[in-house]
Every structure is written in C-alpha cells, then in structure tokens.
Amino acid sequence: MSEKDTRYDASHIQVLEGWEAIRKRPGMYVGSTSERGLRQMVFEVADRAVNEVLASRASSVDITLTPGGGVCVADDGPGVPIDETEGASVPGLEALLTQMQTRVDTGGHRDVPLGFCGIGPAVVNALSRRMTAEVRREGVRWAQEYARGVATTPLTKVGAATGCGTTITFWPDADIFGTTEFSFDGLEERFRELAFLNQGLDISLTDLRRLDVSHSVRLHFPGGTQDFVDFLDGHAAAHALLETIAFGREVPQMAGEMDIAFRWCSCPDERVRSFANSWPTVDGTHVVGFRDGMAAAVTAYAREHGLLTPMDPDIGADRIREGLTAVVSVKLDRPEFEGATRGVLGNSEVRDCVGQAVQDHLGRWLKEDPERAAAVIDPIVQGARRD
Incomplete structure (x- = not known):
C-alpha cells in the first residue's frame, strides 16, 4: 500500500453545515424519504401553528394540499415576528425558516411536539424545492420566498393586511423524496389524534389536488x-x-x-x-x-x-x-x-x-x-x- 493510500489527515473530513447537512442525510431529520417523511414535513411546519392555538394566541389551523403538489399551513395567530432576532442578523421569520434549532416561543410549558428532532420548519425548507411565507402582522402583509433552504428574496412588504396570522407553503424536492404524493388519510389520522387530546384545538384539513373532487374535514372534539x-x-x-x-x-x-x-x-x-x-x-x-x-x-x-x-x-x-x-x-x-x-x-x-x-x-x-x-x-x- 502506497503512502498516498494510507495518508489520513484533515483533508478527509467533510464539514457539512445547515441545509447541506440536512439534504445529505434527510432521513436523520424527517425519518425517511418515503411518504412517511413527507408527512413529517407537514408536522414540522404545523408544530408552531398548533401550539399557537393551544397557547390561546390563535383559534385554528388550516392545512391544504394544493393542486401543484404543495402544502399550505395557515393560522390566525399574531404572526411570526419580522424584526431581527437576538443573536441573528436576519428577520425572525427568516431565522425560523433557515436556521436549525430556531423556534417561536408560544409561552406554553407543555407544548405539543410534532417535530421529529426539534429542528422545526428549517428542515422542511432545506428539503423543499420552493417555500413561500406570508406574515400578516400589525396591519401589514409581509412575504418572502426560499429554495432548498436559502432565502431567494428579501422579506418584503406586499400590501395591507386584514387580520393577522402566518401562512407557509412548501413543495417537497423530488430530488430528495421517492414520492411527493401526500397521504390525506395519514395526515388526518395524526391531526385527529391531536384534536382528541387537546380539546381547544381546531384543525381543518383540505385536499384540493383534484379540482373536480375536493375533500375537507374539520377536526375539533370538545369531549376530548x-x-x-x-x-x-x-x-x-x-x-x-x-x-x-x-x-x-x-x-x-x-x-x-x-x-x-x-x-x-x-x-x-x-x-x-x-x-x-x-x-x-x-x-x-x-x-x-x-x-x-x-x-x-x-x-x-x-x-x-x-x-x-x-x-x-x-x-x-x-x-x-x-x-x-x-x-x-x-x-x-x-x-x-x-x-x-x-x-x-x-x-x-x-x-x-x-x-x-x-x-x-x-x-x-x-x-x-x-x-x-x-x-x-x-x-x-x-x-x-x-x-
């Protein structure tokens, strides 16, 4: 064996950071690259919205499977902060969607954990070919776009807002997942479970992937x-x-x-x-x-x-x-x-x-x-x- 073959130094160590690490080993962050992993993507985005409702800062969560293969998660909470986060040089929304281990504090000490390993929507952004975010806050509507974990536009005012809330829509990257077809039944089962266990939770799940046949369920169970x-x-x-x-x-x-x-x-x-x-x-x-x-x-x-x-x-x-x-x-x-x-x-x-x-x-x-x-x-x- 030659000296070249046996040499082992720092040049052999590959450093992966942020979205690169997630895209290199997606199963570590969402469980799999099958339909089960796709469902986990929805749960990672819905985590914050669900806990906003349980903290009484929002009244409902709406999840929609869109005709273009995306998923839209919306809530009527106060809206993710758009000012710069302490310790970061980007707006709170961008930090939430691009930096691992960043989350919105809902004030609840018994939050519902939907995420696989606590990373949150940043992992979804990294594994999506496209993501859009809209925040309605203090009468202003803000928007930003992302692709594969990176912001592609600055956070921009796009008009006046009626009401408040946050809407995040993402399209899974077909280069990562073996399928990008979500199971409506699989999502319904977990969200129904959450609604049973948390009497104040109100979730709607809508399937618009076929324009000729739409399907929607409301999950709200006062009897717990x-x-x-x-x-x-x-x-x-x-x-x-x-x-x-x-x-x-x-x-x-x-x-x-x-x-x-x-x-x-x-x-x-x-x-x-x-x-x-x-x-x-x-x-x-x-x-x-x-x-x-x-x-x-x-x-x-x-x-x-x-x-x-x-x-x-x-x-x-x-x-x-x-x-x-x-x-x-x-x-x-x-x-x-x-x-x-x-x-x-x-x-x-x-x-x-x-x-x-x-x-x-x-x-x-x-x-x-x-x-x-x-x-x-x-x-x-x-x-x-x-x-």
Missing part, C-alpha cells in the same frame, strides 16, 4: 379523550356494557396533568392508546400506572363485597383487559423518554400518581351503582377463577 374512546370503539360502541368513565387531574407530584377515559364493551379485543405530551407511546410508566390502578380498584371492590375469598390472589392487570377501550394521556413539564423515538415514557413518579388517581376514581364509580359494578366485576372475577 371521551370522544377518542367513542371513536376507537366505532361500531362496538353500540355494544358498550357501560358509559365511558373519564376524568382529568392536575398532579403537582408529577409536575403535570393526566386525562384518562375508558370503558368496557362486549367484544373481546383490547384497545388501549397512550400518549405523553400528545406524543403516541407504546408503553411507559403512565400505562403501567393505569393498569395498576385498574387492578387495585377491581380487587378492592371484589374483596369488600365477598367476591374473592381471603385465599384468592389479587386480580392481575391482565384480567381487566378483555373488552377494554382506553386512552391514557399525560402532559408533563419535563417528560423523560426512553430512546430517541420517544415511544416509552420513563418518569418514575408518573406510575404512582396515575395508579392512585385511577384507583380512586374507578373505586368511587364502582361504589356508586352496584348493578353497573356487577356488570364489570363479575366477568373479571369469573375469568380470574378459571385461570
């Missing part, structure tokens, strides 16, 4: 997680054994709040969905606490009414699952996730807080009506005895 349980049950809701049990509670011990709804149906399947700060989770301390609390409440009621003998073991969490539909949502000041995908919540104090709250609430509910308590408890106890 209780409506979510009804939706998950679908046609099985008609066969529900009992009404939905739902409650919310602020718990200082876990520096957060919980919002939980559940009920039993006659169908054998279990449908339990869990979320931490509106992010979908597959497991975690909130789920374990929920199951602990359910099992403790059922066991205590069964023992108090002589349905279990002193020799019978406590009813395990696995016995309460049949026919159970539940939504377990917690929102924390400092959520701790296990792993980069945020699929498992790790806050240890959450388990005891959720478990105690569920045990107390379900225990009271069972004691209020012996007939409905029997409809729940009897099948569970009989199943436990068969095991």
